[in-house]
Amino acid sequence: MQIFSDILNFLFPRNCVVCLKILKDNENIICSECYYGIPRTNFHNDPDNPVIQLFWGRVNISHATSYFYYNKAGQYQKLIYGLKYQGRSDIGIEAGRMFGAELRESAFSAVDAVMPVPLHKKKLRKRGYNQSEMIARGICSILNKPLVSDMLERVEFTDTQTRRSRYDRYTNVSGCFRIKGNYDFSGKHILVVDDVITTGSTLEACAEILLEEGIRVSVATLAVA
DSSP states (O other): OHHHHHHHHHHSOOBOTTTOOBOOTTOBSBOHHHHHTOOBOOGGGOTTOHHHHTTTTTOOOSOEEEEEEOOTTSTTHHHHHHHHHSOOHHHHHHHHHHHHHHHTTSGGGGOSEEEEOOOOHHHHHHHSSOHHHHHHHHHHHHHTOOBOOSSEEEOSOOOOOTTOOHHHHHHHHTTOEEEOSSOOOTTOEEEEEEEEESSOHHHHHHHHHHHHTTOEEEEEEEEEO
């Protein structure tokens, strides 16, 4: 079987998303060098980290964290770009697994379920998948928690949040989400997952709906801008 694997790798080489070097058999998505170079935040070990502070005085979030720092000019932004704009859903799953490996040894491991921020059906049709759900799936596979992807839905299509002020970002997503289906998670602890957090407006809007249902909410994003 190894000879067939070698032939496939020769004909269709797998490249590191970050540095484009050919991956070894034991590497997935990114090479070992780039993996160890990820600009991790380690916020999951700091209960008063900058991500949780985004929600202070706004909405009652139990815990919040991000896996790595996002820099538009940095090489690791390729993880987000590939996931969102190049059809690489596999990036989300694998990055979610890497993220989950860190969350497993923290307070985040005590959540009851994991929920991705939903996409509006128009964006879902265009992209073909919800990038936040891919990340959530990877996290679930490590934390051994159920994925809840159809409880919350996005009912209003909104323009991109890029270049909006913090207030405009909130008003752009306020009222965009609603509970869908007959779920009873009252008293449960749900981890809401997104790709990138900037002001936290989208996650705040999601959390408000869940908190109204008596659900405890924590937040995890792949990157923080």
